[in-house]
Amino acid sequence: MSTTLDEIYWNAILARDTRANGKFWSCVKTTGVYCLPSCAGRPKRENVIFAQSRAEAERAGFRPCKRCRPDRYVSGDLPSRIADIDWARVGGNLRDNGWASLGRVLSDDECTALIKGYDAPDRYRSTVAMRRHGFGEGEYRYYAYPLPPLIADLRTQLYARVVPIARTWTARDYPADHAGYQKQCAARGQTRSTPLILKYGKGDHNRLHQDLYGDEVFPIQIAILLSQPGKDFDGGEFVMTEQSPRKQSRAMVAPLEKGFAIAFAVNERPVEGARGIYKVKMRHGVSEIRSGSRYCLGIIFHDAI
């Protein structure tokens, strides 16, 4: 008698086998959640269907289980994690709200290594004390070229995924790869690196702003939180506002956890109105950190003058 893949999966769930985590996801029809195979929950066999990826589970309408937190699970190398993101959903969220969650992109170890690297000065081209410029309270550092491999990989791989969305926003034919786009930045005198790491302590905050570094602006950027809310720090919410013509501003807060990323509009997003397309202005910032320390990575695709 042969064993079907479904039987192998079900046996892994019965055994709560952690080795099966990341290989498939179990979706429980009665509760509407999806789980890691090792989840302590005990669903009935007839209520469980299997998904090959988180994107597949979420497209089928399932939410991450609050008990085993499959959305926190990091598996595979960076290209496979980025490939697992539901980019069609991301494009839809960006179009409708100007921002989108990308889910978990970096592991605990990767976050820790980036935070440790904050104190290695030769990695950076400059350090900015936010108070001196009226940007808020806190400090950030721009990575120097050549970028650390993880930062370079994030920038090139994420660029390739968001460039089709950026093309629909601006009707501009951006190059398919980031190296090509950097040439366009250089042609406008923008050659300095913009990926940065931000460090906030108690009482720090970042005023609402836009990351513009010259005339050349790529319309979407990425932020990845490196610290865990509720554990490493409290407060420090990622806040965005949207200013539509003749309307009050709309405020939005993006839920983030350690290693989770969001994509958001740099300066404006297009909205389809009754009389054609108009633009709404977006700004972002960070609310006051009430305790602890909060580190965040910013991936901006255009370079700076």
Ligand SMILES: [Fe+2]
């Ligand atoms: Fe920013």
Ligand SMILES: [Zn+2]
């Ligand atoms: Zn679960």
